[in-house]
Amino acid sequence: xxxxxxxxxxxxxxxxxxxxxxxxxxxxxxxxxxxxxxxxxxxxxxxxxxxxxxxxxxxxxxxxxxxxxxxxxxxxxxxxxxxxxxxxxxxxxxxxxxxxxxxxxxxxxxxxxxxxxxxxxxxxxxxxxxxxxxxxxxxxxxxxxxxxxxxxxxxxxxxxxxxxxxxxxxxxxxxxxxxxxxxxxxxxxxxxxxxxxxxxxxxxxxxxxxxxxxx
Amino acid sequence: xxxxxxxxxxxxxxxxxxxxxxxxxxxxxxxxxxxxxxxxxxxxxxxxxxxxxxxxxxxxxxxxxxxxxxxxxxxxxxxxxxxxxxxxxxxxxxxxxxxxxxxxxxxxxxxxxxxxxxxxxxxxxxxxxxxxxxxxxxxxxxxxxxxxxxxxxxxxxxxxxxxxxxxxxxxxxxxxxxxxxxxxxxxxxxxxxxxxxxxxxxxxxxxxxxxxxxx
Numbered sequence: 001x002x003x004x005x006x007x008x009x010x011x012x013x014x015x016x017x018x019x020x021x022x023x024x025x026x027x028x029x030x031x032x033x034x035x036x037x038x039x040x041x042x043x044x045x046x047x048x049x050x051x052x053x054x055x056x057x058x059x060x061x062x063x064x065x066x067x068x069x070x071x072x073x074x075x076x077x078x079x080x081x082x083x084x085x086x087x088x089x090x091x092x093x094x095x096x097x098x099x100x101x102x103x104x105x106x107x108x109x110x111x112x113x114x115x116x117x118x119x120x121x122x123x124x125x126x127x128x129x130x131x132x133x134x135x136x137x138x139x140x141x142x143x144x145x146x147x148x149x150x151x152x153x154x155x156x157x158x159x160x161x162x163x164x165x166x167x168x169x170x171x172x173x174x175x176x177x178x179x180x181x182x183x184x185x186x187x188x189x190x191x192x193x194x195x196x197x198x199x200x201x202x203x204x205x206x207x208x209x210x211x212x213x214x215x
Numbered sequence: 216x217x218x219x220x221x222x223x224x225x226x227x228x229x230x231x232x233x234x235x236x237x238x239x240x241x242x243x244x245x246x247x248x249x250x251x252x253x254x255x256x257x258x259x260x261x262x263x264x265x266x267x268x269x270x271x272x273x274x275x276x277x278x279x280x281x282x283x284x285x286x287x288x289x290x291x292x293x294x295x296x297x298x299x300x301x302x303x304x305x306x307x308x309x310x311x312x313x314x315x316x317x318x319x320x321x322x323x324x325x326x327x328x329x330x331x332x333x334x335x336x337x338x339x340x341x342x343x344x345x346x347x348x349x350x351x352x353x354x355x356x357x358x359x360x361x362x363x364x365x366x367x368x369x370x371x372x373x374x375x376x377x378x379x380x381x382x383x384x385x386x387x388x389x390x391x392x393x394x395x396x397x398x399x400x401x402x403x404x405x406x407x408x409x410x411x412x413x414x415x416x417x418x419x420x421x422x423x424x425x426x427x428x429x430x
Contacts, residue, residue, distance in 0.1 A: 006254055011277055032299055032313065036251040036258035039221055043251035043258045045295040047317050062226055080260040084247055084402070089423070091413065092353040093341050094363075098247065102262050126308050130398065137393055138307040148309075166410040174413035178352055179420045181409040183345065187299070188403035194396045195381040198306065198389035205394045208304070 007106060007159040017160040020055075026103040026160050027052040030081040031128065035059065037070040037077070044070075050079070051124035056152045057105060058112070058121045063149045071109040077153045080104045086184040090167035091176050099182060101162045107153035115142070118150045132207040189215070222321060222374040232375040235270075241318040241375050242267040245296040246343065250274065252285040252292070259285075265294070266339035271367045272320060273327070273336045278364045286324040292368045295319045301399040305382035306391050314397060316377045322368035330357070333365045347422040404430070 001018045003009070009016030017023075027033075033050045036043050046067045050059045057079060061068050071077045086099035112118050122145075123134045140148070167180050192208050216233045218224070224231030232238075242248075248265045251258050261282045265274050272294060276283050286292045301314035327333050337360075338349045355363070382395050407423050 006257060006259070010281060031302075032297060032315065034249045034260055034295055034297065036260045036293075038253070038258060042221060042291055042321060043253060043293045044221070045249055045251045045260060045293055045319060047295060047297040047315065049313060066225060076257055078251075078258045078260055080249055080262065082247060082249065082262040087246075087344050089345060089348060089407075090352065092355070092359075093337060093349060094353075094355050094359040096341050096344050096348065096352075098264060098344065100247065100262065104260060106257060122308060126311050129302050129311050129313065130304060133304060133311065134308060137305065137311075138309075138388060138391060140307070140309050144307075144309040166408065166412070169413070173353060176353060177414045177417060179409065179417040179423075180413060181407050181419075181423075183407050183423055183426065184405040185402050186405060187400050190399040190401060192304075192396050192398050193381065194394070197381070198384070198395060199392050202392060202394040204396075208394075208396075208398055211398065 001158060003159055004157060007104065007157045009159055009161050015161045015163050017162060022160045023103055023158050024052065026083065026101045027057065027081055029083055033079045033081045035067055035077065035079045037067055038074060039070065049125055049129060051128040053124055055155045057107065057155065058125060058150065058152050060122065060125055060148055060150045063147050065149055068149050068151050071151065072111065075108065077107045077109045078105070079153065084185055085164065086182045088167050089181055089183060091169045091173040091178040091180045095167055095169050097163060099164050103158060103160045105155050106157040107155045109151050109153050112150040112152050115145050118145050121150050130207045130211060132210060136205050136207055216373060218374055219372060222319065222372045224374055224376050230376045230378050232377060237375045238318055238373050239267065241298065241316045242272065242296055244298055248294045248296045250282055250292065250294045252282055253289060254285065264340055264344060266343040268339055270370045272322065272370065273340060273365065273367050275337065275340055275363055275365045278362050280364055283364050283366050286366065287326065290323065292322045292324045293320070294368065299400055300379065301397045303382050304396055304398060306384045306388040306393040306395045310382055310384050312378060314379050318373060318375045320370050321372040322370045324366050324368050327365040327367050330360050333360055336365050345422045345426060347425060351420050351422055
């Protein structure tokens with residue numbers, strides 16, 4: 001993808017990436033994206049679930065969802081996915097930073113309205129919450145599909161920005177007796193909490209166990 | 216804070232909060248916010264470091280930073296902070312969700328240009344990367360302050376949305392032999408990585424040890 005004025009990384013351009021592999025990796029590692037749209041002249045940002053497939057990011061919501069309908073009316077969608085990977089602890093306050101991976105996507109929204117395709121996309125979104133979960137649960141009814149708006153966002157343009165590794169201090173600061181380094185952070189999955197208000201004695205399913213095994 | 220049409224939570228209104236305590240808690244628990252601004256008719260979202268103090272959220276960047284300058288020109292700023300707390304695993308695909316805490320803030324940007332105040336605000340932002348870090352490192356020089364643009368965003372309006380706890384399924388689905396529950400997730404701090412390209416043999420500092428002790 002060739003960056004335009006809109007998507008080009010200007011600050012720290014060496015951190016910018018425009019290839020599909022980098023983009024797909026950042027998008028596929030995430031659970032929640034932030035979507036921006038215009039509301040009567042002010043930008044609004046809303047976090048929402050999503051899934052990527054090919055060059056399309058899918059989102060969904062209630063049929064009257066303002067964010068989704070605004071996107072469709074405005075015929076454009078902007079979304080971002082960001083992963084925090086660590087605190088970059090330099091010798092100088094000035095060079096403190098985060099290690100992160102972020103993607104900003106500009107795309108063209110379209111409605112997914114054919115019920116079979118809608119169901120297929122909802123599987124993608126559900127499996128992006130937890131891989132393999134769809135097969136374990138009750139699929140949507142016709143009524144549930146009917147009250148759900150599913151939108152695909154064809155990726156027109158995107159940029160990825162990645163910072164990783166140790167701090168970069170000014171040359172003279174390396175002589176200071178100040179500890180520097182990185183404090184890595186990651187998302188950690190904890191023990192599942194069983195909802196015992198239904199049928200009792202059910203085993204924790206494969207989807208959960210597989211996620212815990214992967215860490 | 217009284218919600219307006221812009222900030223009112225319409226979907227799942229029981230998850231909406233408009234009090235300052237809820238807002239401050241969500242903002243103070245975060246490291247990276249997403250800022251939205253208009254770029255020639257398309258919304259852009261950029262993740263960035265921040266800190267909150269009172270009714271102001273502070274952000275910073277290079278003096279020519281497009282996001283910061285666009286905010287100032289447009290005389291408005293929108294930002295969001297979101298925490299993912301867990302996967303909500305219902306009996307039906309339809310009721311799958313995330314547990315999360317998110318804040319959306321609409322504010323009025325202003326430049327922080329008095330050097331002493333600028334330095335004070337950079338301390339807030341550095342300490343929001345890692346509490347207590349500012350005292351351990353070299354403070355900004357006059358030159359570094361000169362190339363840094365620091366912006367305060369006076370919070371005019373905000374909404375908080377929180378989902379927590381077990382899934383809510385349709386009544387008849389509680390009879391299905393399908394495991395349901397929550398898979399909690401959290402940010403986990405890992406062992407610090409020392410940058411040994413400067414002075415050797417320095418101890419890991421209190422800021423890092425305190426964070427690891429807190430978990």
